[in-house]
Structure formats: C-alpha cells, structure tokens
Amino acid sequence: MCFLKFSFAKICLTLGLCLSCFVANAQAKLFGITEFELDNGLQVLVIPNHKAPIVKHMVWYKSGSVDEPKGKSGTAHLLEHLMFRGTKKVKDGVFNDVINQNGGESNAFTSLDYTAYHQFVDISRLELAMYLEADRMQNLKITPQSFEKEQNIVFQERKQVVDNNPLSYFGESVRKVLWQEHPYGLPVSGYPDEIKSITQEDVETFYEQFYAPNNAILVLAGDIDVETAQKLANKYYGKIKAREIGKKADFPVLTRKFDANLQMKLPAAQSKRLMQVFLAPSVNVAADKIYALAVLAKYLGEGETSALYKDLVLKQKLALDVSVSFDYANRSYGTFVISAVPVEGITQAEFEKALKVSIQQALKQISPRKIDLVKQKMLAGLVYLKDNPSEAAYVVGMMASVGFNAKDIDGLDEKIEAVSAQEVLSAAKEILQATSVTGWLLPQEEGE
Amino acid sequence: MPKRRYYQNRSKQGKLKYFVLGALLVAGAYFGYKTYFCFNPDRLVANSVLKEKTFDTKVEEIISPKYKIKAYLFEDDTNPIIAVNFLFKNAGYAGNEEKKDGLAQMAATLLDDGTEKLNRVAYREELEKYAINISFSAGRDDMNGTLLTTKAQSRRAFGLLKDVLLTPRFDEEDITQVRQEMLMGLKIQQEQPQSVLSLAANKELFGQHPYAKNPLGEAKDIAQISRADLVEYVKDHLTRSNLIVGVAGDISAAEAGKMLDDVFGALPENGKMAFIRKADVDFAGDDVTIAKDLPQSIAFFVVPGVTRQSEDFYPLYVANDILGGSGLTSRLSLAAREKEALTYGVYTYLSVAEKAPLVGGGFSATPENFAKVKEIVKQEWQKIASKGVSKQEFEAEINYLLASYNLRFASIRNIAEILSAMQKENLGIDFLQKRNDYIRNIKLQDVNMAAKKYFAKNPRFIAIGNNEK
Incomplete structure (x- = not known):
C-alpha cells in the first residue's frame, strides 16, 4: 500500500527497460489487449499470457488524490489503506489472511490521477481475488477503530517515505512551485497536518463518490482466455450497480507563463542535484504532440547514447549523470523533466548555461537519420x-486509467514510428519555452 | 382424559414435529446462507472454473560440447526471448584485497562499458539498437551477470557478452568517470538513513570480517584503483571453475550448449579467488543507537540463522514467515501495525549466506512510537520461542507456500536467476518438481523446535534516529 507519482520512464525502469523499448514490429500488437465493457460501465482489459498458470488481477479507479476536497490531502491514500480493513461480508483482517493463505501477492497504490488494487495469484485463485475485489467495490465498512489506526499508519508512511528522504522532499517541493494552485501541486501522501484532519466521513464520501464500476477498469493479464474473462467479470462485477460519479477535480487551464527557480538546502543532502521541470502536454491535453516529445526525450536524455549524456557527461565531463523523462500519461498536463548530477566544483549558473548550450547544439544536430535511429532504439x-x-x-492499466484507449496502447509503436524529425524539432522548441521550474537540491555548507 | 391425553400427546408430537421441521429449516437456511451468501474462500476455490494446473517446469542440465561447461536450461517458447543468468562464485566485493575496496564494484560497472572493438558509446549503441540488455553487479560473495535478448538478436547478443568478458575495454577515461560516480554514490549513501544504518550494522556485526565492508567500497581505495587492478581482477575472478549459468527462454539445448562454448569457453580455466572465512558474527553485543535527528527512526535487529543446506532451513523458514516474513499477515505486522498502528512496516527475513547465516529484521517509526514497537518485537520474539506457532498458523503458511509457487515463473529473467540459485545452493536438477513436496513434508513440531532454537534469545538491535524522545 503506497502512494506514487509515475512517470513513464519510471514505469519502464520497473520493467528494466525504457520507453524506448516500445518496439518495432508493426504487425504485432504490443500487448494483444482485448477490451469490452460490462453493462454497468466497468471497462475490462484482458491480456492473455499462457507461460505459467498465473494471473494478475487489477482494479483501477479513475480517481486519485487530485479528486480530494481542499485541505484534506491524503484522503484518497487513506481510503486505499482502509480498503483492506473489511467489508460487510469480509471482516477486518480477513482479506489479507485469505489472499495470503491462497498464495497471492496483494497490494494497492494511490496516485494523483488514479488508485489501483491488485492481486497476483495462481489461476485457480482468480475467482477468489475477483470476489474480494468486487465485494470491496460496494460493501466497504469503515469503523472508527480501523479509521484511527490507518490514519496513524499513513502518517508513519509519509514520515518514512517522504520526510526521511531529502530527494523525495525536494521533488515534492519542486512540484509545488510548478503547479501552484493546480491540484497536481498537492502531495499524494498528504501534508502531515492535513492527514491528521481527515475524518471518517471524508473518506466515506470519497468512496461513495468514486468507487463504482462505471469509474473503474478491470485488468486481467495471464493464463486466461477472453471468453472466460468475460464470464467471470460478469459473474463477480456484473451485479454491481452503476452509480452517479462525484464531481472530479477541476483542472485549470494554465495560461500564465513563468520560469521559477527553487534552491533548497537540506541538512541531509550530500550533493548537488538539478531538476528542471517543464509543463508539458499529456494524452489529455494534446494527444497529437506527445509522441514527438517522447522521441525528443529519448534523443536528448534517455540512456548513455543520448545527446545530453554524451555531451555533458562523456565529452565535457560537467556532470556524472544527465537524464530526461517525459510523463504524458496524466489526466491533466504532463511534465518534461531534465535531471542532472553535476560534477563537484561547478556552480549552478555555470551548469545551467552549459546545459542550455548543450540542448541547443543537440537540436541543431537533429536530422531524419538521427531520429530514425532513436526510433529504432x-x-x-x-x-x-x-x-x-x-x-x-x-x-496497460495505468495508461487506460488516464484515458488511453486499448487500440492506442497496443499501437504505441506505430505512433512512435510515425514521428518525423521536423515534429521532434517543433516539439522541442515549444517545450523549452513552456513554464518551468529549475530546482536545485543543495547540501548545507558547514556553519549554515 | 385419555382422549384428552391423546390430544395432548398428539399436540406434543405435532409440536415436536413442527419444532424439528422448523429447526431443520432454520439450519438449512443458515447453511444455505453461510454457503451461498457468506464469504467462503474454500468453496470459491473449489468451485472455480479455472482449476489448478500442472505445467512443465522441467530443467535440463546441459554440458557444452567443447569446453564441457555445465548449465541449467529451462526451455520456454511462449515469447521469442532468452535470458542468461550467470555468476562467478567468490568474485564479490568481500574478496577485495586490502586497499582495493571498490575493485569488484568498479569492475562490475566497467565491464559493461565497452570492448576492445567497441568503445563505450559504440557498445551502448549496439545494445540499445538491438534491445540487448547486459548487466553486472558485484554482490558480497559473487559477481552476478545477466543477459536478456530477443531470439532474433541472440547471436549478436552472445557475441557482445563474450567480448565484454574476454576483452573488456577499461578506458582510462571511463575509469575516471566511474570512479567519480562511485565517490558520489558514497556521498548519496549518507543521505539515506537506511543506508547509514546498514553500514553501521555491518560494522557492529562483522567487525574485522570482510562482510563489514561498504558495498560501494572505500573512498581512499576507489581513488587509487588502476586499470591494471581491473585487468588483474578479471583474469583472476572471471573463470570457468567458479562459473554458474542458468539459461531460460526460447533456446534449444543444442543452441544453449553452443552459446556456453562461444561465450564462456575462452575464459581461463582457473583463477585466484580470495578465501572468505566464516564470520564470527557479534550477535551478543550491546544494542546500539546512532543518534541523529530524523523524522523517523529506523531499527535493524538480528539473531543467528541457518544456511540453505541446514536441516532446520525449511522449519525456520516457516517460523520466520509467521513471525515477520509474510507481510501484513505476520505476527509482528499484526501486532505493531494492524493492531497498534505504530509503524508503516515491520518485517523479518532469513539470510542463508554460507559464511554468516542470520535472521534479520527491521522497522521504522516516529520517535515517540519507537520504543513501543521495539517492545512488541521483543514480546513476539519471546512468544514464538516459548509457545511456538498454532496448527492454524502453520497450515495457513504451508498453504501460502504451495499456492504461491507458480508466481515465480512470471518472467524469463526470473526463471534464469532461479536456475543459477539452484546450482549455487546445490538444490538438485529436480528442485522445481520436488519443491512442493519439501514444503508438504515440513512438520509443525519441527517448526516449533526451530522457533525455540532460533528465537530463544532477544535479537540485537541497532538503530538510527532520536529514539530517546
């Protein structure tokens, strides 16, 4: 049970790959997804994989921390924890016990845009997982005791994951400066004092507003055929009634352009780190622009053969690491992020200047041949x-939950393939002029 | 009167009949309610349309035709990909000689930075263009390596791996960069309270033994390590005599045999590995706290454990899982997190390292909760040692171990890693077929004996934070 903010690069790192590994065979579908919808609006995505008799069962709710009421950050995450504390039919503690006795791995995570619950089980236990998940989609029972406990636990989690880690704390601060009043500026984990102010009623309201089949996606990946998946999805989830979904976050249109700077000295920080974040389009803001930006991110800073790494790390030796990531799977805007670990002795201003020059040089060198090679990778x-x-x-679940349709997910390779050098160049010009935050995490000097 | 009695009797009989009928109906309804309306996990599993399946987990031992290199192979053609997992035993960082702390780690990073034919960038271009993944890491005992490739590019991938192993480039320029990266790594290590604690715990427990070394090396040594050191390290450590290989995926035995000869055949037959003595672990020392002002304090705790070959391994594995190894359902989690809500996480684990087997554990908590969680750990420790585990807990754990078994076959890379581990720990070629029988043979009384034996003494605690608050 945890909170996360994904970027695509992070997802692909999890896979031991990078975005670049979205691949080439135009005939083959990336995942081979079959999509259908139940009468109650539950979207179902099936990804058959018959290597072993196992299956991943996930339910994604298309609501996350952005949909929380103001001043109550952490509500979605607290609810995620309470989903393990029992329902009208399944008592507190039984969910984890039963999944464990049946050899399953079970967990959940909350993000800005969505909340997901998942079990990885032997195929013979899939129905059990579906029963439990369908049950807590409609029958959650929160008691004052369980509420109080989980409120304390998420407080402890926040302290462990964010406050004990200077880089996490810094990242949270950079996002706050970038997003200002936009709901993406609030931490998924919640601010410590706001976590303490959440009431049981707040959490129940969130549950009633958003945990419904017509606001959810079921993903089944593993040793299952589509016909059986259909039958079981209907059996366990089909009976749940669709409900009116509560009002979701209002995402403001960000029109004010600014370039902000943040320098954060933290006693725990031991070295300088740069994080430059640009406000970017996402699949929901400008779907036609995201593929060129994905190619640009790869060209500039994904991996050791990228332009910035070769120039700033290998040639000029001004940094120990430079990387670029583009997060476009969001309900609202995306982000285009340049991160770097400069060598010691270089000032922030010197490094920023060198980075700027390096980017300009890289853009000048863009050619159809170079972009073809990037796409091949x-x-x-x-x-x-x-x-x-x-x-x-x-x-698949993460992409679908922010609005990608199955066809686009399965055809991501074709979209990448279609990007031209000219489009990459135009995307670069636009993104580098977008609203940005240049954040520096700095060690505290002695005596400070 | 008799008549009346008759009627009375009849009435009594009737009442009884209705009572019995009523009772049966109630019982039936209750049974029906319990069966069809209440949550009944066993029934759900028993009636599931998707039944348990046996599937082929056959592992084949292959011996390469020319150099007689042995490997385990798991063939699977679901996807056209191949994973090779390999390790060089006793080539890990614990074997770094005096003043060379960081050598194995630096070699692991630089091995993957080019070959005689291809400089760092050209080499990386090849990997990325053809989606080949080669990586090395220096563990405490062994040097580990993996290769992941598509079947279509497998010849190219095997060629690159061979070149990397036989003719690593080790350009001075790359050495300088990796040196700086490692030095930066040491600084960043100090940002993470968990890392600071681990380093301190290693020093406390292992003292002068090589297991006390920093997994990233020592700054003063890293600064001095030369190209000649790296070349010598590779010559002495990457040899056929200490090589273990696991191959999984879309590759036949004949193809795998040829790959073994091509990739590993030209390695020297023998080398010069450091001998690591068994560690004399200081389990009995005083508890230690590193005072630091942190939002959360973190604890590590430890008692002696067993090696993988020990007859106590399986019983202790079960006892440990019940105590703290099984996530949110473990006794420690139930007591400290689910019941008291004092921590986000508390856990224990078995480390079966041959030279220093131990049962370790950890938790983190805000300073005001810290002492309470520590007390719970001690209480649960004593409880499992003195009273053992219940039949119910035992059966639940066995069910878990059996039912979770197939999850390990999710990825080809993971399967290849299992094949290497099977050889390293001498588990036998038929381990994957026999593993569930080993689990079924575990006896409750043995689990309780193991609990008594290994959890009898309180663990030693090493912590970081301001726990006195």
Missing part, C-alpha cells in the same frame, strides 16, 4: 513487454 524490445503478465497489467 525505442522500438527494439517489444516482446519483453509481453513477458511478465504482472508488469504488462500495470502498464
């Missing part, structure tokens, strides 16, 4: 994504 490992059903379910 991006399209080179398709088949790996199909290997592990657990990971496939995760990537």
Whole structure:
C-alpha cells in the first residue's frame, strides 16, 4: 500500500527497460489487449499470457488524490489503506489472511490521477481475488477503530517515505512551485497536518463518490482466455450497480507563463542535484504532440547514447549523470523533466548555461537519420513487454486509467514510428519555452 | 382424559414435529446462507472454473560440447526471448584485497562499458539498437551477470557478452568517470538513513570480517584503483571453475550448449579467488543507537540463522514467515501495525549466506512510537520461542507456500536467476518438481523446535534516529 507519482520512464525502469523499448514490429500488437465493457460501465482489459498458470488481477479507479476536497490531502491514500480493513461480508483482517493463505501477492497504490488494487495469484485463485475485489467495490465498512489506526499508519508512511528522504522532499517541493494552485501541486501522501484532519466521513464520501464500476477498469493479464474473462467479470462485477460519479477535480487551464527557480538546502543532502521541470502536454491535453516529445526525450536524455549524456557527461565531463523523462500519461498536463548530477566544483549558473548550450547544439544536430535511429532504439524490445503478465497489467492499466484507449496502447509503436524529425524539432522548441521550474537540491555548507 | 391425553400427546408430537421441521429449516437456511451468501474462500476455490494446473517446469542440465561447461536450461517458447543468468562464485566485493575496496564494484560497472572493438558509446549503441540488455553487479560473495535478448538478436547478443568478458575495454577515461560516480554514490549513501544504518550494522556485526565492508567500497581505495587492478581482477575472478549459468527462454539445448562454448569457453580455466572465512558474527553485543535527528527512526535487529543446506532451513523458514516474513499477515505486522498502528512496516527475513547465516529484521517509526514497537518485537520474539506457532498458523503458511509457487515463473529473467540459485545452493536438477513436496513434508513440531532454537534469545538491535524522545 503506497502512494506514487509515475512517470513513464519510471514505469519502464520497473520493467528494466525504457520507453524506448516500445518496439518495432508493426504487425504485432504490443500487448494483444482485448477490451469490452460490462453493462454497468466497468471497462475490462484482458491480456492473455499462457507461460505459467498465473494471473494478475487489477482494479483501477479513475480517481486519485487530485479528486480530494481542499485541505484534506491524503484522503484518497487513506481510503486505499482502509480498503483492506473489511467489508460487510469480509471482516477486518480477513482479506489479507485469505489472499495470503491462497498464495497471492496483494497490494494497492494511490496516485494523483488514479488508485489501483491488485492481486497476483495462481489461476485457480482468480475467482477468489475477483470476489474480494468486487465485494470491496460496494460493501466497504469503515469503523472508527480501523479509521484511527490507518490514519496513524499513513502518517508513519509519509514520515518514512517522504520526510526521511531529502530527494523525495525536494521533488515534492519542486512540484509545488510548478503547479501552484493546480491540484497536481498537492502531495499524494498528504501534508502531515492535513492527514491528521481527515475524518471518517471524508473518506466515506470519497468512496461513495468514486468507487463504482462505471469509474473503474478491470485488468486481467495471464493464463486466461477472453471468453472466460468475460464470464467471470460478469459473474463477480456484473451485479454491481452503476452509480452517479462525484464531481472530479477541476483542472485549470494554465495560461500564465513563468520560469521559477527553487534552491533548497537540506541538512541531509550530500550533493548537488538539478531538476528542471517543464509543463508539458499529456494524452489529455494534446494527444497529437506527445509522441514527438517522447522521441525528443529519448534523443536528448534517455540512456548513455543520448545527446545530453554524451555531451555533458562523456565529452565535457560537467556532470556524472544527465537524464530526461517525459510523463504524458496524466489526466491533466504532463511534465518534461531534465535531471542532472553535476560534477563537484561547478556552480549552478555555470551548469545551467552549459546545459542550455548543450540542448541547443543537440537540436541543431537533429536530422531524419538521427531520429530514425532513436526510433529504432525505442522500438527494439517489444516482446519483453509481453513477458511478465504482472508488469504488462500495470502498464496497460495505468495508461487506460488516464484515458488511453486499448487500440492506442497496443499501437504505441506505430505512433512512435510515425514521428518525423521536423515534429521532434517543433516539439522541442515549444517545450523549452513552456513554464518551468529549475530546482536545485543543495547540501548545507558547514556553519549554515 | 385419555382422549384428552391423546390430544395432548398428539399436540406434543405435532409440536415436536413442527419444532424439528422448523429447526431443520432454520439450519438449512443458515447453511444455505453461510454457503451461498457468506464469504467462503474454500468453496470459491473449489468451485472455480479455472482449476489448478500442472505445467512443465522441467530443467535440463546441459554440458557444452567443447569446453564441457555445465548449465541449467529451462526451455520456454511462449515469447521469442532468452535470458542468461550467470555468476562467478567468490568474485564479490568481500574478496577485495586490502586497499582495493571498490575493485569488484568498479569492475562490475566497467565491464559493461565497452570492448576492445567497441568503445563505450559504440557498445551502448549496439545494445540499445538491438534491445540487448547486459548487466553486472558485484554482490558480497559473487559477481552476478545477466543477459536478456530477443531470439532474433541472440547471436549478436552472445557475441557482445563474450567480448565484454574476454576483452573488456577499461578506458582510462571511463575509469575516471566511474570512479567519480562511485565517490558520489558514497556521498548519496549518507543521505539515506537506511543506508547509514546498514553500514553501521555491518560494522557492529562483522567487525574485522570482510562482510563489514561498504558495498560501494572505500573512498581512499576507489581513488587509487588502476586499470591494471581491473585487468588483474578479471583474469583472476572471471573463470570457468567458479562459473554458474542458468539459461531460460526460447533456446534449444543444442543452441544453449553452443552459446556456453562461444561465450564462456575462452575464459581461463582457473583463477585466484580470495578465501572468505566464516564470520564470527557479534550477535551478543550491546544494542546500539546512532543518534541523529530524523523524522523517523529506523531499527535493524538480528539473531543467528541457518544456511540453505541446514536441516532446520525449511522449519525456520516457516517460523520466520509467521513471525515477520509474510507481510501484513505476520505476527509482528499484526501486532505493531494492524493492531497498534505504530509503524508503516515491520518485517523479518532469513539470510542463508554460507559464511554468516542470520535472521534479520527491521522497522521504522516516529520517535515517540519507537520504543513501543521495539517492545512488541521483543514480546513476539519471546512468544514464538516459548509457545511456538498454532496448527492454524502453520497450515495457513504451508498453504501460502504451495499456492504461491507458480508466481515465480512470471518472467524469463526470473526463471534464469532461479536456475543459477539452484546450482549455487546445490538444490538438485529436480528442485522445481520436488519443491512442493519439501514444503508438504515440513512438520509443525519441527517448526516449533526451530522457533525455540532460533528465537530463544532477544535479537540485537541497532538503530538510527532520536529514539530517546
């Protein structure tokens, strides 16, 4: 049970791959997804994989921390914890016990845009997992005791994951500066004092507003055929009534352009780190622009053969690491992020200048041949994504929950393939002029 | 009167009949309610349309035709991909000689930075263009390596791995960069309270033994390590005599045999590995706290454990899972997290390292909760040692171990890793077929004996934070 903010690069790192590994065979579908919808509006995505008799079962609710009421950050995450504390039919503690006795791995995570629950089980236990998940979609029972306990636990989690880690704390601060009043500026984990102010009623309201089949996606990946998946989805989830979904977050249109700077000295920080974040389009803001930006991110800073790494790390030796990631799977805007670990002795200003020059040089060198090579790298490992059903379910579910349709997910390779050098160049010009935050995490000097 | 009695009797009989009928109906309804309306996990599993399946987990031992290199192979053609997992035993960082702390780690990073034919960038270009993944890491005992490739690019991938192993480039420029990266790594290690605690715990427990070493090396040594050191390390440590290989995926035995000869055949037959003595672990020392002002304090705790070959391994494995190894359902989690809500996480684990087997554990908690969680750990420790585990807990754990078994076959890379581990721990070629029988043979009384034996003494605690608050 945890909270996360994904970027695509992070997802692909989990896979031991990078975005670039979305691959090449234009005939083959990336995942081979079959999509259907139940009468109550539950969207179902099936990804058959018959390597072993196992299956990943995930339910994604298309609501996350952005949909929380103001001043109550952490509500969605607290609810996620309470989903393990029992229902009208399944008593507190039984969910984990039963999944454990049946050899399952079970967990959940909350993000800004969505909340997901998942079990990885032997195929013979899939119905059990579906029963339990369908049950807590409609019958959750929160008691004052369980509420109080989980409120304390999420407080402890926040302290452990964010406050004990200077880089996490810094990342949270950079996002706050970038997003200002936009709901993406609030931490998924919640601020410590707000976590304490959440009431049981807040959490119950969130549950009633958003936990409904017509606001959810079921993903099944593993040793199951589509026909059986259909039958079981109907058996366990089909009976749940569709409900009116509560009002979701209002995402403001961000029109004010600014370039902000944040320098954060933390006693725990031991070295300088740069994080430059640009406000970017996402699949929901400008779907036609995201593929060119994905190619740009790869070209500039994904991996050791990328332009910025070769120039700043290998040639000029001004940094020990430079990387670029583009997060476009969001309900609202995306982000285009440049991260770097400069060598010691270089000032922030010197490094920022060198980075700027390096980017300009890289853009000048863009040619159709170079972009073709970048795309080849991006399209080179398709088949790996199909290997592990657990990971496939995760990537597909995450993309679907922010609005990608199954066809687009399965055809991501074709979209990448179609990007031209000119489009990459135009995307670069636009993104580098977008609203940005240049954040520096700095060690505290002695005596400070 | 008799008549009346008759009627009375009849009435009594009637009442009894109705009572019995009523009772049966109630019982039936209750049974029906319990069966059809209440949650009944066993029934759900028993009636599931998807039944348990046996599937082929056959592992084949292959011996390469020319150099007689042995490997385990798991063939699977679901996807056209191949994973090779290999390790060089006793080539890990614990074997770094004096003043060379960081050598194995630096070699692991630089091995993957080019070959005689291809400089770092050209080599990386090849990997990325053809979706080949090669990586090395220096563990405490062994040097581990993996290769992941599509079947279509497997010849190219095997060629690159061979070149990396036989003719690593070790350019001075790359050495300088990796050196700086490692030094930065040491600094960043200090940012993470968990890392600081681990380093301190290793020093406390292992003292002068090589297991006390920093997994990232020592700054003063890293600064001095030369190209000649790296070349010598590779010559002495990457040899056929200490090589273990696991191959999984879309590759036949004949193809795998040829790959073994091609990739590993030209390695030297023998080398010069450091001998690591068994550690004399200081389990009995005083508890230690590193004072630091942190939002959360973190604890590590430890008692002696067993090796993988020990007859106590399976019983202790079960006892440990029940105590703290099984996530949120473990006794420690139930007591400290689910019941008292004092921590986000508390856990224990078995480390079956041959030279220093131990049962370790950890938790983190805000300073005001810290002492309470520590007390719970101690109480649960004593409880499992003195009273053992219940039949119900035992059966639940066995069910878990059996039912979770197939999950390990989710990825080809993971399967290849299991094949290497099977050889390293001498588990036998038929381990995957026999593993569930080993689990079924575990006896409750043995689990309780193991609990008594290994959890009898309180663990030693090493912590970081301001726990006195």
